[in-house]
Amino acid sequence: MTVESKLREILAAAFRAETAANPHSQEGLSMSGLGACTRRAAYALAGIPVPPTATSSKENRAANLGTWIHAGLLPRLAQVLGGRTVVEFPVQVDSDGVCIPGHLDLATFALAVPEAEAVVVDVKSVTGSILSDRRLTGPTRAHKLQIWAYGLGLVQSGRRVSHTAVVYVGRERGEVEVFVEEFGPEQEGAVYSRIARLVEWSKAPDEAPxxxxxxxxxxxxxxxxxxxxxxxxxxxxxxxxxxxxxxxxxxxxxxxxxxxxxxxxxxxxxxxxxxxxxxLTQVTAGQYGRVRVGWSAKGAISVRLTAQHSEASSGGQA
Incomplete structure (x- = not known):
């Protein structure tokens, strides 16, 4: 066995050891799974047992890298923000006879106006390609429902929340995209509605979409x-x-x-x-926000991001 192969095995063993040392229960439905696949969420909410093979030790490299980024970044963010900031804070949402638990990444009263209202922050470590997707389309629906649930959990506990912020961190180069949104009745309603639908689907989870x-x-x-x-x-x-x-x-x-x-x-x-x-068929050539749209004489379309977003720029013909 070569030194390289030994190191590869040791690295794999280190990831497996981290997974074993920090097991994440897949039993029940948490806020992180609220906006995921509807059938998976229905199974979890119905209390369907997780097969033993599903909890076996794996390398889980992406998940473990995300955990390590959180472990280093969140305390530093709290330190820079100063007082009235919490990290890995437990919350829960009670609705339709069920309790959905979660641990929000960070909540702070140091950013909001007025200061009596909190800003909830969720950090997502992603690949460069996913980061580029998020730049174009914003947070996924699942990520929005997750952070809205964190906000609702704080509201149900008697706190006031002004904004939520999903922060995407690229694992390759540490690039960051931040998406801030006001938090209010519309976001709370979306969480309540999602839970209500899942409660219904959990009665027959094999039929959930x-x-x-x-x-x-x-x-x-x-x-x-x-x-x-x-x-x-x-x-x-x-x-x-x-x-x-x-x-x-x-x-x-x-x-x-x-x-x-x-x-x-x-x-x-x-x-x-x-x-x-x-x-885009009826769109005339020109600049639209961050995107420039063009047409060739033969009717082929060209779409690219502008210079200020050059790292995510792409062009294409169709």
Missing amino acids: RDTAQPRYECPSCPFRARCWSAVGGLPVVDDVQDADPSLVGGVERAALSYLRAGAAESDAKAAKALARAE
């Missing part, structure tokens, strides 16, 4: 994947392979997950591009 018609890259990490996809032959679970060479299993898993991600992204991208192309 999936957020996708075919397995996506999120599915292999779902603890209910075998049950969810059993009617269509099931989704291969690489964790059940016990006797194969660990390095081979890891390689197959990474390749298979990459294949799922690429396929889902390609399909979604084609559909989104076609829809956007149709919406």
